[in-house]
Amino acid sequence: MHSNKKITEFNMLIVGTGGQGQITLLQVLAEAALIENLDFKSSELHGLSQRGGSVEVHIRFGKQIYSPMVSAGKADLILGLEMQESLMAANFAGLKTNFLVNKYIVPIPLQKNLSEKELLNQLKRIGKDVFLVPATEICQKELGTNVVAGIYLISLASFKKLIPIRPDSILKAMKKIIPEKYLELNLKALNLALNQ
Amino acid sequence: MFENILQNKTEKKVILLGNEAIIRGALEVGVDFVSTYPGTPASEIGDIFFKLSQSKDYKGYFEFSTNEKVALEAGIGASFSGLKTLVAMKNFGANVALDALIPFVYTGSKGPTVILVADDPSCHSSAQSEENSRGLAYLAHIPILEPSDPQECKDFVKLAFQISEKFKIPVIIRTTTRVAHQRALVKLEKIKIGRAAGFFKKDPKKFVTLPPRVLEMKKELLEKIEKIREFSEKSEINRRINRGRVSISSKVGIITSGVSYLYVMEVLKEFNLKLPLLKLGFFYPLSEKKIQNFIKNLKKVLIAEELEPYLEKEVERLAKEVNCKLEIIGKKLLPEVGELRPEIVASAIAKFTNDKLKIENFALQNFCKTKTWESDKLKIPRRSPRLCPGCPYWLVISAIKKVLRHGSGQAVKDVIFGGEIGCYMLFGTLAVNMQDYLSCMGSSVGIAHGIQKATGQKLITFVGDSSFFHSGIPALINTVFNKSNPLIIILENQTTAMTGHQPHPGAPVFPNGIKIENIVQACGVKHFKVIDPINQKEFVDTVKSFLEKPEVSVIISRRPCIQIKK
Numbered sequence: 001m002h003s004n005k006k007i008t009e010f011n012m013l014i015v016g017t018g019g020q021g022q023i024t025l026l027q028v029l030a031e032a033a034l035i036e037n038l039d040f041k042s043s044e045l046h047g048l049s050q051r052g053g054s055v056e057v058h059i060r061f062g063k064q065i066y067s068p069m070v071s072a073g074k075a076d077l078i079l080g081l082e083m084q085e086s087l088m089a090a091n092f093a094g095l096k097t098n099f100l101v102n103k104y105i106v107p108i109p110l111q112k113n114l115s116e117k118e119l120l121n122q123l124k125r126i127g128k129d130v131f132l133v134p135a136t137e138i139c140q141k142e143l144g145t146n147v148v149a150g151i152y153l154i155s156l157a158s159f160k161k162l163i164p165i166r167p168d169s170i171l172k173a174m175k176k177i178i179p180e181k182y183l184e185l186n187l188k189a190l191n192l193a194l195n196q
Numbered sequence: 197m198f199e200n201i202l203q204n205k206t207e208k209k210v211i212l213l214g215n216e217a218i219i220r221g222a223l224e225v226g227v228d229f230v231s232t233y234p235g236t237p238a239s240e241i242g243d244i245f246f247k248l249s250q251s252k253d254y255k256g257y258f259e260f261s262t263n264e265k266v267a268l269e270a271g272i273g274a275s276f277s278g279l280k281t282l283v284a285m286k287n288f289g290a291n292v293a294l295d296a297l298i299p300f301v302y303t304g305s306k307g308p309t310v311i312l313v314a315d316d317p318s319c320h321s322s323a324q325s326e327e328n329s330r331g332l333a334y335l336a337h338i339p340i341l342e343p344s345d346p347q348e349c350k351d352f353v354k355l356a357f358q359i360s361e362k363f364k365i366p367v368i369i370r371t372t373t374r375v376a377h378q379r380a381l382v383k384l385e386k387i388k389i390g391r392a393a394g395f396f397k398k399d400p401k402k403f404v405t406l407p408p409r410v411l412e413m414k415k416e417l418l419e420k421i422e423k424i425r426e427f428s429e430k431s432e433i434n435r436r437i438n439r440g441r442v443s444i445s446s447k448v449g450i451i452t453s454g455v456s457y458l459y460v461m462e463v464l465k466e467f468n469l470k471l472p473l474l475k476l477g478f479f480y481p482l483s484e485k486k487i488q489n490f491i492k493n494l495k496k497v498l499i500a501e502e503l504e505p506y507l508e509k510e511v512e513r514l515a516k517e518v519n520c521k522l523e524i525i526g527k528k529l530l531p532e533v534g535e536l537r538p539e540i541v542a543s544a545i546a547k548f549t550n551d552k553l554k555i556e557n558f559a560l561q562n563f564c565k566t567k568t569w570e571s572d573k574l575k576i577p578r579r580s581p582r583l584c585p586g587c588p589y590w591l592v593i594s595a596i597k598k599v600l601r602h603g604s605g606q607a608v609k610d611v612i613f614g615g616e617i618g619c620y621m622l623f624g625t626l627a628v629n630m631q632d633y634l635s636c637m638g639s640s641v642g643i644a645h646g647i648q649k650a651t652g653q654k655l656i657t658f659v660g661d662s663s664f665f666h667s668g669i670p671a672l673i674n675t676v677f678n679k680s681n682p683l684i685i686i687l688e689n690q691t692t693a694m695t696g697h698q699p700h701p702g703a704p705v706f707p708n709g710i711k712i713e714n715i716v717q718a719c720g721v722k723h724f725k726v727i728d729p730i731n732q733k734e735f736v737d738t739v740k741s742f743l744e745k746p747e748v749s750v751i752i753s754r755r756p757c758i759q760i761k762k
Contacts, residue, residue, distance in 0.1 A: 053581035
């Protein structure tokens with residue numbers, strides 16, 4: 001097990017399209033970082049850009065964090081809720097960047113879209129390791145809804161140590177952040193990730 | 197999070213968004229009166245106060261005003277009546293409010309008053325311009341404080357109330373998107389409960405701006421600003437920061453403020469650089485002595501600021517008196533367009549300290565993989581925002597497209613479309629392609645009138661219901677008064693959708709809301725009709741018929757936003 005005393009900093013982006021719950025995921029991770037006594041900063045965008053457009057949030061935690069934004073080339077993890085959006089975040093990727101990507105494509109109307117294969121090939125050239133996980137499909141199949149695909153992915157990232165935050169901190173944070181009526185479903189998504 | 201903002205535990209650290217920290221700061225001083233018009237990146241301030249104002253425990257007053265000028269005027273009235281007042285708006289709102297702002301700084305505040313103005317470098321949530329509201333300081337002689345993070349948002353709001361109380365002057369807190377929408381830990385202090393129970397005591401000498409008194413007021417204001425400058429010289433929010441053991445003989449330094457400060461600190465940490473740094477919390481009045489002390493023994497100084505080089509120009513001026521050989525570097529290395537980002541500041545600092553080649557190598561090494569990727573020039577399609585599925589505006593688009601397809605004559609085919617600020621800005625996207633000009637709120641009708649007068653061409657202009665109340669009405673009256681004939685389509689979706697569904701005067705959440713058709717009729721418009729755009733045939737026929745009218749015509753397209761319908 002890692003000890004967070006040793007993390008100097010961790011830089012992460014969550015990217016996807018508007019309405020995929022990036023801000024909730026950010027709030028859960030922020031709360032989890034607080035539980036682990038880490039300094040924390042994040043940046044997000046609100047407003048019209050969220051109407052089906054690209055949404056990118058930045059999360060940084062560690063010993064002492066100043067900038068709310070991740071530097072180009074410096075992400076430790078890019079968590080992509082959608083494949084094309086994951087590639088669009090490529091300027092944040094560098095030599096040490098892992099990609100954890102939902103095997104899920106939301107087509108962009110009226111434009112030439114990249115195929116799953118092309119996207120995966122490009123991501124592999126950019127990132128250190130690329131983990132493609134059919135989170136939307138798994139959640140739909142096992143839980144009957146895909147709205148918790150993001151929670152599934154951050155839980156998985158924690159279990160697989162792609163994020164240096166313990167699963168129990170994520171669990172505690174979820175209990176604090178997620179409204180009561182959705183909590184059970186979200187906890188199921190976390191458990192589903194545990195059993196992968 | 198609502199609970200975090202309200203919990204009354206002190207000394208506890210919670211995670212707050214910059215805007216939430218501003219609210220918390222106002223609550224900790226016991227704000228009595230809050231008014232706003234929604235605008236991103238300031239919208240959450242109104243949203244949360246609105247929610248608060250609906251709870252019984254909250255004794256303060258809150259309103260969504262019809263526009264920012266009206267919001268500020270309401271705030272001025274509250275301040276004149278002795279209340280602690282907060283008025284919040286985005287940068288363009290400050291333009292609307294400017295007419296009321298300048299005389300308010302002359303009269304000064306009675307109840308302490310803070311005005312929050314949120315800028316949006318890079319225009320993440322702004323259409324019309326990339327505005328730097330720091331310029332208001334020069335126009336209005338109003339103190340401006342610039343926080344960097346949520347903790348400072350809270351602290352600076354409290355300080356701003358103190359300054360306002362002490363010097364009887366309104367104070368602006370200027371944030372930017374990366375401050376307003378930044379989450380970080382904030383230490384809580386006790387909340388004080390405000391209440392809207394003021395009293396207006398007559399004092400024409402203070403509250404009436406008229407010559408010759410107004411010129412005396414200006415003189416008093418300038419004197420006041422010099423007193424505040426002395427306060428600013430002593431204030432800890434303008435401070436020298438030594439990261440690590442900075443050698444006294446260091447000949448290079450950095451001056452910075454706002455979110456740029458965070459990027460500078462991040463870069464100094466990463467490069468392990470030990471440079472003296474001057475962080476300015478006051479943009480106006482500037483701590484001139486502190487700046488002069490900081491620069492007098494330097495050879496070179498980097499001014500790390502976003503957008504226009506206001507600070508850089510001030511430092512150039514101040515250096516003339518104490519160090520005329522000082523090399524002042526700012527916009528030579530940093531862009532004037534677009535927000536700063538940590539890597540932009542890293543590259544600037546690397547170049548600024550050019551003796552340290554290692555730094556550049558270090559930066560390059562980290563970016564090399566990115567650069568390779570960029571050179572591939574892989575075309576990734578850009579995902580633009582679009583109208584929601586089920587948005588009633590789709591029905592309006594569909595009806596107008598039908599008119600264009602089957603319309604008689606070239607004039608109809610060449611009709612000019614006036615755009616405006618709201619979700620319907622997306623009429624400009626490729627898929628819809630119905631937006632031939634776009635400017636500020638309320639302008640679609642005003643500009644249509646001018647085009648029509650200048651050319652006689654046919655126009656259809658769109659205006660949202662919230663925008664119509666905000667600033668569309670005078671322009672509508674002008675089309676009647678000065679006789680032009682655009683077809684104005686008021687998109688009544690019964691909410692202020694784009695900024696997060698805030699109510700407006702015609703919204704059904706208020707019983708007996710104002711009916712737009714009554715206003716249109718009272719303005720003297722002869723041809724107007726309220727249509728649910730689901731009735732396509734009626735809509736199409738009305739557009740066709742109204743385009744033939746020699747006078748102005750109005751269709752009120754009434755169908756609620758799909759998001760509030762849910």
